[in-house]
């Protein structure tokens with residue numbers, strides 16, 4: 571497996587909208603090897619997710635996994651999930667003001683409003699269809715990753731630029747209050 575370089579903000583290709591994967595190609599060695607590399611790269615960088623766009627492959631594939639993540643210790647666990655051609659549909663208007671960071675935006679975090687309940691339709695890495703309801707913090711993580719496939723970064727969606735912080739300032743001044751809000755969210759939705 572290969573650790574792929576992760577592009578950072580300012581790289582023009584982070585703004586490309588990724589193309590749909592032909593479902594008949596999901597099981598090809600090329601796609602399967604790429605998925606292995608994407609997962610390896612995400613784990614190596616301690617990401618909670620990674621989208622193909624971030625490693626400059628412009629196909630609609632992303633990975634999500636939270637397993638005692640040191641970057642986001644408050645995130646509930648999420649088993650390794652590969653989403654191919656994901657389509658997210660909000661179930662209602664309930665939103666959570668999430669504080670986000672991104673491997674493509676090193677050093678910075680900011681607040682983004684995310685839907686708390688979404689329907690996720692996608693293919694998994696075996697080409698089987700996924701059709702699930704995802705809620706809470708995990709729904710926020712999914713929305714962040716799928717945004718990458720549309721050429722969007724979390725900072726595009728930060729409404730209040732005063733919420734931008736370095737990771738150091740976040741830990742020092744904002745982490746405590748945010749974790750209380752996350753605990754309420756996770757208690758409400760179980761994820």
Ligand code: NI
Nearest residue numbers: 671672673674
């Ligand atoms: Ni990101």
